[in-house]
Amino acid sequence: MAAKKWPVALALVAGTLALMAGLITGGYALEGWQLAARWTARIGFPIFLTAYLGSSLVRLAPAPWSRALIRDRRWWGLGFATSHTIHLFALIMAVRLSPEPRTVASLVPGGIAYLFIFAMAATSNQAAMRALGHNWKRLHTTGIHVIWLIFTLAYAKRIPDMETRIIGITMTALALAALSIRVLARRQRPSALAA
Numbered sequence: 001m002a003a004k005k006w007p008v009a010l011a012l013v014a015g016t017l018a019l020m021a022g023l024i025t026g027g028y029a030l031e032g033w034q035l036a037a038r039w040t041a042r043i044g045f046p047i048f049l050t051a052y053l054g055s056s057l058v059r060l061a062p063a064p065w066s067r068a069l070i071r072d073r074r075w076w077g078l079g080f081a082t083s084h085t086i087h088l089f090a091l092i093m094a095v096r097l098s099p100e101p102r103t104v105a106s107l108v109p110g111g112i113a114y115l116f117i118f119a120m121a122a123t124s125n126q127a128a129m130r131a132l133g134h135n136w137k138r139l140h141t142t143g144i145h146v147i148w149l150i151f152t153l154a155y156a157k158r159i160p161d162m163e164t165r166i167i168g169i170t171m172t173a174l175a176l177a178a179l180s181i182r183v184l185a186r187r188q189r190p191s192a193l194a195a
């Protein structure tokens with residue numbers, strides 16, 4: 001069955017709507033762009049989790065729906081890159097408008113994650129897979145875990161603050177559950193897969 005590219009369109013539409021919702025709610029100044037950054041990240045997280053979990057879910061629960069996830073995994077990955085490019089646009093605006101300048105050090109972890117996001121998007125094709133050989137898997141496995149880590153840290157960081165505690169706990173729990181699913185899937189014996 002041919003892969004379905006609609007996750008990219010979904011990410012583009014949902015990311016753009018999140019950006020617009022932020023600006024309509026908070027205005028075209030700092031608050032609006034901060035909300036836009038927050039909500040575009042919130043759209044990106046479930047799209048990321050879909051790409052992150054595809055191969056594990058097909059191992060643990062082989063079924064038409066999980067096979068569809070792995071078949072379309074490239075497009076979920078590109079969908080995530082799309083929505084996170086919208087996050088990048090919103091956060092650049094928020095950082096530029098912020099009266100408190102960010103230290104370079106505070107931009108490093110997110111910046112590294114963006115390098116992986118764009119490198120992974122640029123190599124999400126057959127030609128790059130062939131050209132990179134084993135390094136393709138190294139790049140994509142390292143990248144997906146770096147992105148997972150930045151999401152987890154970004155949400156865990158919200159837990160101490162009363163205002164953002166609920167979203168912080170919920171999303172951190174989701175990120176940890178997703179990691180557990182990957183660990184479980186890796187432990188799945190090959191004989192169980194054949195069954």
Ligand code: HEM
Pocket residue numbers: 034035037038039041042087091094095106107108109110111113114147148150151154155167
């Ligand atoms: C240097 C790069 C980055 C900067 C400067 C940045 C900046 C921002 C800003 C300004 C916000 C809104 C803060 C608020 O709630 O008021 C935000 C939210 C967020 N960002 Fe980014 N970001 C960066 C990269 C990333 C990356 C790579 C990820 C994930 C892989 C990410 C995940 C998040 C998450 C999870 C939120 C919170 C969303 C929520 O509250 O639900 N960010 N970021």
